[in-house]
Amino acid sequence: MQKVTCDVLIIGGGPAGGVTAVTAKTNYPNKDILVIRENEIQLVPCAIPYVFGETLGCSDKDVASCAMAADMGISTLIGKVNDINIAKKIAYCDAYEISFDKIIFATGSTPFVHESLRHSLSLKGVFTVPKNKVLIDELKSYIDVKNEIVIVGSGFIGIEMAVELAESGKSVTVISASKHILKNAFDREFANLAIDIMLKAGVKYVGKDRVVEIIDKNGDNHVNAVRLLSGQTVDAEIVIMATGYQPNTELAKKVGVSLGHYGGIWVDEYMRTANHDIFAVGDCSARRHFITKDSSKVMLASTSAAEGRMAGSSLYSIKYLKGFSGTIAIFSTMVGKTAFSSAGVTEEQAATAGIDIVTGSFTGLNRHPASIPGAQKQLVKLIAMKNGGQIIGGQIVGGNETGEMINIIGLMIEMGVSVYTAMSMQIATQPMLTAAPTNYPIVMAAVMAIKAIDN
């Protein structure tokens, strides 16, 4: 075995591992940082759906650049860590024996498929959506020569892929077992807008039904259809299981690192495990929700990046006070040409968690006056504490600016800003870029929430 020594060993080269590495090198320039990752080529995970439509068209256009890490003097090794001796601080990776001082698990997540359907993954034509170029290319080649696609699941990956594929001429059916689509981030009124757009794009939609069997009619190991709980069958040349992801913690478990919620690695706010030489960041870490404090299945590259910044700076001392007390589950998606964004809790989640809330909604335009070319409708909903008025959730649908507006609401949630403060916040408005100053929708939604508190 070849012996290698480093100060900081990071297992995984996705957004979490990458940001941890860069942040560690920035904060501790004299430390040797080594990143081990399994894939030679790293995809940008959130753009994977666009590989399948005309937006990107191929996975070669979805490659993450690792140039910065190399420029900074961060070492990279392509390989798989098979074992770790925690006591001796040695990791075993293929032919290498790597001594380290600090180790960071950034092993990400793998597609989750319900137990009852897992055996069908071996059928030709049945796929998941892994963050792996080779496997994505396989799926892409298959799609190129087939037409009838069933997508199981109605989270944002499923919906983004459905619309991309339908717009590129495929026959697509989405099967959703949920009360409504995009359930983890949006309330029904927003989901209904998304369904309308999806249907207009030609996607067929079966709601509140569940795939109970993936059918290989001819016994030739090729999928032909899916059977639903309702009894209905839907023909399928391809079945894409977009039913979520699970923390990839096989190695952590093997070497005795404690796991928390949903099998993620337990960490504190500085992303440290109980052993302060062992960290975990990204999808493989156990997350809680910022508002409800319940365990959270949220897996977002932006959350991972923020965790990486915290871990990378806290390796040898707590340099910056903070660290999260949970994820605010902030994210955006596109359904066709319309942006949907969400942060914090939805109204439905607040009800489930038993939070006393009010809501305030406002519909306006994203330009002013209305005659500005390209002005689009913009709907903002705020969820606020009935007592105190702190903003704890928000949803937006509208034009492309939605993607940054949700970051205003996200900051409000993180900072505990109340609707009373939001009501008179100072904002920039410009005819070609934003809503009118007199009707800026986040402010107006705050005004509506105050009304709801007063009533």
Place this chain on the structure above:
Amino acid sequence: MQKVTCDVLIIGGGPAGGVTAVTAKTNYPNKDILVIRENEIQLVPCAIPYVFGETLGCSDKDVASCAMAADMGISTLIGKVNDINIAKKIAYCDAYEISFDKIIFATGSTPFVHESLRHSLSLKGVFTVPKNKVLIDELKSYIDVKNEIVIVGSGFIGIEMAVELAESGKSVTVISASKHILKNAFDREFANLAIDIMLKAGVKYVGKDRVVEIIDKNGDNHVNAVRLLSGQTVDAEIVIMATGYQPNTELAKKVGVSLGHYGGIWVDEYMRTANHDIFAVGDCSARRHFITKDSSKVMLASTSAAEGRMAGSSLYSIKYLKGFSGTIAIFSTMVGKTAFSSAGVTEEQAATAGIDIVTGSFTGLNRHPASIPGAQKQLVKLIAMKNGGQIIGGQIVGGNETGEMINIIGLMIEMGVSVYTAMSMQIATQPMLTAAPTNYPIVMAAVMAIKAIDN
């Protein structure tokens, strides 16, 4: 004289007056609210530059809707208030004698022209940019039949008009007496980017020079040229004076209301004068800067709207704690197809005000990966306190999302968020909508500012 009685009298129907009226009616539904305004038709002020180019093309497309006020039961009178008896609480407007309980000055601002050039305003072809449809239509008709235009002033109104006019085929020269264009909101490196775009659009630019004379060569009361301090003359069929605005406080002064900085009406954080039955909002009020606490000439519809929300809710009691301790001067402008946004202090203003600062800048892309169609360069600069790291200013140039990104920075400034908090803030990212999670430019600029503090 016809006698009229109301509870709340608002003089002025621009963004400040309009928002005050709507907020007052929302908070005090039983009060009679009367708005008096001089213009039958109210323009959307920030979109006036677009009347002159192809974006809107005429002022009829730039009309503010007053439907909401009428629907809510707010009364409107078109007329001019000539006098007020403060002791008796009676206002005199043309043929009306109006009794009121609370009065709000929302009389706005009028174009400012340096004393030495004011007499030339009577020449045919010399214009200002007032917020008045009749006068804007006059300017527009004149422009339609002329070609050579000189714009005096390099604030955002001047620059937006210059690019619109050049793009619609006119010969346009901008004369700027400032150190660089857009000086009140941007540092030089941003201004240089704006100049490049302006020059590419065909605008001619004369910097660091001043118009000392507006020339009527033939003595026929028509402008022909301007003469500059340097001696140079520039031919002009039209001269547009875009040299700022001043508070319209003639009436307030006449009736003995105290004036503050730059002739604006002195008000406290709740927009009250020393007499708590008299309020002032919008451009006619005296403003201070949130950071420097110096008097501020900032005049923005969004600031006015925020003030209107504070005044309207505080008429009969302080319902909501807060009120501004000054303007953060947050705004956006478009130079051609590129958005420029600013909030708080610039680096140059911080130097003038004697603030110990660091800066952090980051250039990235507004989409991820870089292969996403339409990805545009995005430059973010943060200005932060050297001690403590609080963010006190920010500038952005990039795609249309810039208009909402600056509102994130604005909220950071208002809430006293430090670069240490910003470094690990949770943000939403999406390939088609934002920068990459690993390189989100506001976060990266915060990281750079921290580096600057550490050095």
